[in-house]
Amino acid sequence: MMLTERSPIPVAALPIEAFRAHLRLGRGFSSDTLQDTLLEGFLRAAYAAIESRTGKTLIIRAFQLDLQRWDSHGAQTLPVAPVAAVDRIAQVDSLGAETTVAPDRYALHPDTQHSQIVARAGALPNPPKGGLIRIDLQAGMAATHADLPADLAQAVMMLATHFYEHREDTGLHRGCMPFGVTSLIERYRTLRLRLGATS
Structure with missing residues (x-):
């Protein structure tokens, strides 16, 4: 079995402006869009991490x-x-x-x-x-970030912010995820049956 992602999450589906506001980055300057690629990367990383942890595809x-x-x-x-x-x-x-x-x-x-x-x-x-x-x-669960359940949308924003704020930190443990994010996504995790129990 081999699963291949044929198309990435469309840029239009990503909440780049909302993420910029969440980070309280300045507006009204000629350099406003210089960080857009960086912000997009952190959002994509947050989606990937949450999808991996929950077993759910977020954006269709x-x-x-x-x-x-x-x-x-x-x-x-x-x-x-x-x-x-x-x-x-x-x-x-x-x-x-x-x-x-x-x-x-x-x-x-x-x-x-x-x-x-x-x-x-x-x-x-x-x-x-x-x-x-x-x-x-x-x-996928939704066509755009705005269509996601509120708790998942918030988890993506929180995790992307965590990645942004710790972008220079090389000491984070593999798979590090803030507790608040873990709490928000817990109910979406895929149940796996194993020896009569769930995990």
Whole structure:
């Protein structure tokens, strides 16, 4: 299984002006936009960190999933959540030629934790010998930062601010995340079942 992000979070979806105001950076100067690239980078880092910690994709964007085989003949659990749409499923042969699978052969069962592709009848189509199944999909909770749940939006802003304020600090431990951010995102973490317990 290989998951590839086909499109990054669009710049227009990022709250750069709101982040600038949050940091109380000055306005009205000719150099106002000089830090925009820097601010964008910290916002993207905050999104990535929170997505990694929660197992949720925050801003909707395109992904490509390549599979050598299905989880089962009738269903495939998707490694991103929540999945907004499956754009296309294709059988890819050993030479890279793609054959689109008819959309009436499968359905998306959306879920905030583990979305699935399921066969409408019978089994999902097998990958060609020496080939794979390619799934193009859209995943994410919201189209823009402003559309996110308020607690997640605040967590992104707080973490981006933390990264900005400690940008010169090389002593932070790997995976360091402020307690306030951890508290805000805790309820969004993906539950994993393990030996009869959740983690």
